[in-house]
Amino acid sequence: MEQFKRIPAHIGIIPDGNRRWAQRNGLRKEDGYGHGIQPGFELYRLLLECGVKEATFYGFTKDNNKRAKEQRDSFTKACVDAVELLSGKDANLLVVGNAESPAFPTELKKYANRRVCFGKGTINLNFLVNYDWEWDINGLAQNGRIKSSGIPRMDLIIRWGGRRRLSGFLPAQSVYADFYIIDDFWPDFKPSHFYEALRWYQNCDVTLGG
Amino acid sequence: MEQFKRIPAHIGIIPDGNRRWAQRNGLRKEDGYGHGIQPGFELYRLLLECGVKEATFYGFTKDNNKRAKEQRDSFTKACVDAVELLSGKDANLLVVGNAESPAFPTELKKYANRRVCFGKGTINLNFLVNYDWEWDINGLAQNGRIKSSGIPRMDLIIRWGGRRRLSGFLPAQSVYADFYIIDDFWPDFKPSHFYEALRWYQNCDVTLGG
Numbered sequence: 001m002e003q004f005k006r007i008p009a010h011i012g013i014i015p016d017g018n019r020r021w022a023q024r025n026g027l028r029k030e031d032g033y034g035h036g037i038q039p040g041f042e043l044y045r046l047l048l049e050c051g052v053k054e055a056t057f058y059g060f061t062k063d064n065n066k067r068a069k070e071q072r073d074s075f076t077k078a079c080v081d082a083v084e085l086l087s088g089k090d091a092n093l094l095v096v097g098n099a100e101s102p103a104f105p106t107e108l109k110k111y112a113n114r115r116v117c118f119g120k121g122t123i124n125l126n127f128l129v130n131y132d133w134e135w136d137i138n139g140l141a142q143n144g145r146i147k148s149s150g151i152p153r154m155d156l157i158i159r160w161g162g163r164r165r166l167s168g169f170l171p172a173q174s175v176y177a178d179f180y181i182i183d184d185f186w187p188d189f190k191p192s193h194f195y196e197a198l199r200w201y202q203n204c205d206v207t208l209g210g
Numbered sequence: 211m212e213q214f215k216r217i218p219a220h221i222g223i224i225p226d227g228n229r230r231w232a233q234r235n236g237l238r239k240e241d242g243y244g245h246g247i248q249p250g251f252e253l254y255r256l257l258l259e260c261g262v263k264e265a266t267f268y269g270f271t272k273d274n275n276k277r278a279k280e281q282r283d284s285f286t287k288a289c290v291d292a293v294e295l296l297s298g299k300d301a302n303l304l305v306v307g308n309a310e311s312p313a314f315p316t317e318l319k320k321y322a323n324r325r326v327c328f329g330k331g332t333i334n335l336n337f338l339v340n341y342d343w344e345w346d347i348n349g350l351a352q353n354g355r356i357k358s359s360g361i362p363r364m365d366l367i368i369r370w371g372g373r374r375r376l377s378g379f380l381p382a383q384s385v386y387a388d389f390y391i392i393d394d395f396w397p398d399f400k401p402s403h404f405y406e407a408l409r410w411y412q413n414c415d416v417t418l419g420g
Binding site for chain 1: 382384
C-alpha cells in the first residue's frame, strides 16, 4: 500500500452520479442506485486498509424525496441493502436522519440515531438516511444541540459525479473540511479515486480557520 | 460586456491569500490585507455591471483572531477602511458578526447586524466581521433563528488563494452553493477571475438538493 504523510481521521463521502451513470449505460435512472452498493464496500475495504477511523456516507435526503417514486423506492432499497450487507462485517454504525417521517425505511428504524456495533467494530461508519440539514441544525432550537451531534468534524469530503457543492451535507461538520471532487460517476468507483484524494489531502495545510 | 445565460442572484466571496501574497512579494504577512481593499472595489464594480443583486464578503472570523497581533490589527483596519470607502458609494450594507466581543471594531458597531443604505442602495452587500459560525447557528438555540438570518442562500461561492474549503463561511447559506476556486491570491484579483467563475456557473445545473 502507498504510504501517506497524513491520513484524514474522518472522511465524508458524497456518492453522486448514479442516475447519470444509469442513463449513460442505457438503463433507467432508478437502476443506477443498486450499482452504487458494491463501490461502497470497495471503499470500505480501502478505508480499513488505510486506517481511516471514521467515514460518513451521504445516503439520501429529504430533498431527494422530491424525485419520482421509482427513484425514491430504488435509493431507499439501496440504503437498506447496504446496511444489511454491512451488518455482516465490522463497523460501528450510526444512521442519522429523520426517522419520524414516512420516508424513513422501516427496516432501518432500529439503527436510527444511535450507534450499533457490527462484528469487531473497527471503524465508525455514519450513514445519512432521509437526512435534512434544516432538521439537523434545528435540533439547536429544540434541545441545544444539532441532531447529528454524534458525528464529529470532517477533515476531507470526497464527492463523485463532478458537482462542486455540498447539497446540504452536514453543514456543521463540513465547515473546515477540504473538498475533493472526482468527475467520474459513483458506480464507476475505482481505488485510484480514493488514493488520488488522499494524495491531494496530505499536502493541504490544516488551520481550522486560524 | 460578455453575456451570461444565468447570473447568480447571490455570490459569496472568500478573499483568501493576502498573507501568502505579501510574503511572495517580500512584505510582512500583515502588509497583505491593505492590498485586498482595492480588489474588493474592482469586484464591486463588476457585480453592478453584471446585475448581481447580492454579495457576501468574508471579512474576518473569530478563528482568525488566533493570529499575531500585527495581523489582527491589520485585517481589522482593512475591514474598517473598506466600509468607510463603501459608505461613499451605492450599497445596502449588512455587517454580520459578534459585535459584543472586544475583537469587533468600534468603528463598525453602528452597522452591526442591521442593514443600512448607502447612496442609492442598488446592491445588497453583506460583510462578515468577527464572524463565528458557531455563534451564528447557536442563534437557533437562543431565539429560534440563526444570527445571519438577514443573509439569504448563496448560489455561487468564489474563493481566491487555492484552498478548497469553506473555513466556516455561513454554513446554512452555503448548503446548495456551487464552489469555484481561483488559485491566484486575492490581492492579484483580475476581472477575468470573476468572468471565469460566471462562465462556469452558468452551466451548473441548479437542483437545490432535489
